[in-house]
Amino acid sequence: MTVPAPAGGRAERPRGAAGAGAILRLVRDGRASTRVEIGELTGLARSTVTQRVDQLLAERLLVPAGAAASTGGRPSRVLAFNRDAGVVLAADLGATHSRVALCDLGGEVLAEAAADRAIADGPDPVLTWVEATLDELLARSGHGVGDVRGVGIGVPGPVEFATGRPVAPPIMPGWDGYPVAARIGSRYAAPVLVDNDVNIMALGEHQAGWRDVDHLLYVKVGTGIGCGIVAGGRILRGAQGAAGDLGHIQITSDPSVVCRCGNIGCMEAVAGGGALAASLRAQGVQAADGRDVVAHVRAGRPEAVRVVREAGRVLGSVLATSVNLFNPGVIVIGGDLSRAEEHLLAGVREVVYQRSLPLATRSLRIVRSRLDDRAGIVGASVMVIDHVLDPRTIDAALSGREAVAAAD
Numbered sequence: 001m002t003v004p005a006p007a008g009g010r011a012e013r014p015r016g017a018a019g020a021g022a023i024l025r026l027v028r029d030g031r032a033s034t035r036v037e038i039g040e041l042t043g044l045a046r047s048t049v050t051q052r053v054d055q056l057l058a059e060r061l062l063v064p065a066g067a068a069a070s071t072g073g074r075p076s077r078v079l080a081f082n083r084d085a086g087v088v089l090a091a092d093l094g095a096t097h098s099r100v101a102l103c104d105l106g107g108e109v110l111a112e113a114a115a116d117r118a119i120a121d122g123p124d125p126v127l128t129w130v131e132a133t134l135d136e137l138l139a140r141s142g143h144g145v146g147d148v149r150g151v152g153i154g155v156p157g158p159v160e161f162a163t164g165r166p167v168a169p170p171i172m173p174g175w176d177g178y179p180v181a182a183r184i185g186s187r188y189a190a191p192v193l194v195d196n197d198v199n200i201m202a203l204g205e206h207q208a209g210w211r212d213v214d215h216l217l218y219v220k221v222g223t224g225i226g227c228g229i230v231a232g233g234r235i236l237r238g239a240q241g242a243a244g245d246l247g248h249i250q251i252t253s254d255p256s257v258v259c260r261c262g263n264i265g266c267m268e269a270v271a272g273g274g275a276l277a278a279s280l281r282a283q284g285v286q287a288a289d290g291r292d293v294v295a296h297v298r299a300g301r302p303e304a305v306r307v308v309r310e311a312g313r314v315l316g317s318v319l320a321t322s323v324n325l326f327n328p329g330v331i332v333i334g335g336d337l338s339r340a341e342e343h344l345l346a347g348v349r350e351v352v353y354q355r356s357l358p359l360a361t362r363s364l365r366i367v368r369s370r371l372d373d374r375a376g377i378v379g380a381s382v383m384v385i386d387h388v389l390d391p392r393t394i395d396a397a398l399s400g401r402e403a404v405a406a407a408d
């Protein structure tokens with residue numbers, strides 16, 4: 001099953017037109033907890049509020065939660081969002097390591113599993129593992145397939161979001177055009193959203209620590225370099241889902257710098273984990289990948305500290321341009337190389353604060369990822385919960401039920 005992309009913007013409906021979905025959102029956001037408050041906020045007649053609240057109670061999306069203090073007369077019954085009215089499944093498929101989780105509708109992880117799986121093995125073996133592991137998590141937590149309200153999946157490559165298919169992903173042989181969302185959706189009979197991993201990581205970091213910041217950049221610096229953009233509180237994917245591809249911005253015309261994408265002089269080919277490991281090898285220091293580079297930095301090896309600091313400056317020069325263009329409130333740096341103590345961030349800060357416009361950096365924060373390896377799981381669950389509890393999704397589901405009931 002594929003789902004349409006969530007529309008941008010947070011415009012509320014005019015007063016008096018709020019459906020059950022909008023009422024659920026008021027309660028979820030903590031803006032209303034009684035029928036009276038819902039009536040005041042929406043302008044709906046009391047009978048309409050009662051009818052829509054009853055629908056949400058019947059769906060178990062709302063539950064009674066005791067009585068509110070009243071100034072007189074009958075106490076007003078308090079309503080609460082029921083985070084146990086189903087579960088969502090999340091999967092973060094990395095280049096060499098994958099993680100899956102089962103979460104309640106509040107985004108809390110109830111069960112989780114991880115394994116070393118090469119994405120390059122191709123879609124069938126990887127997704128077979130995902131399905132078997134998710135089934136195991138469902139069984140372990142006492143849930144059935146019928147409890148699944150949605151599935152969110154991140155993959156290490158570009159994705160056509162509307163259809164949930166990877167598009168020419170450079171490190172995912174066999175996945176080009178593979179119907180990931182359709183396959184997983186037919187198994188769980190629920191909406192499936194598939195996105196580039198840096199997008200969901202950006203969403204996870206935003207949710208976990210920066211909800212008060214509307215504009216955020218998340219930069220993953222590992223073997224490759226990618227960037228997820230949160231704009232106005234939502235993921236900015238661009239026209240074709242290719243927004244944020246910072247790794248392949250050209251930073252040098254040196255013909256000896258050949259990128260795995262086939263172009264010359266990409267940032268990734270200079271400042272990615274593989275490039276730094278190669279640079280250390282050229283200086284006689286053994287390093288196979290970015291993780292080895294980080295281990296050398298932590299051991300205090302000066303060559304390694306130097307290449308990481310310089311990679312930070314290179315990244316900073318590209319981010320300085322992004323800061324002028326996009327004016328984010330925070331830049332979160334994640335990925336393997338962000339674990340190189342503070343050296344990578346120091347290089348980034350040095351150049352960004354020097355080169356970006358003063359107004360754009362006045363309150364800009366440049367920080368390390370808080371969620372680290374779990375950013376993808378958190379973000380994938382946020383993405384799918386936002387979709388399944390979106391007022392339009394709720395209203396469509398409820399009107400579908402009404403139509404079925406009327407036909408019976």
Ligand SMILES: [Zn+2]
Nearest residue numbers: 248259261266
């Ligand atoms: Zn490239």
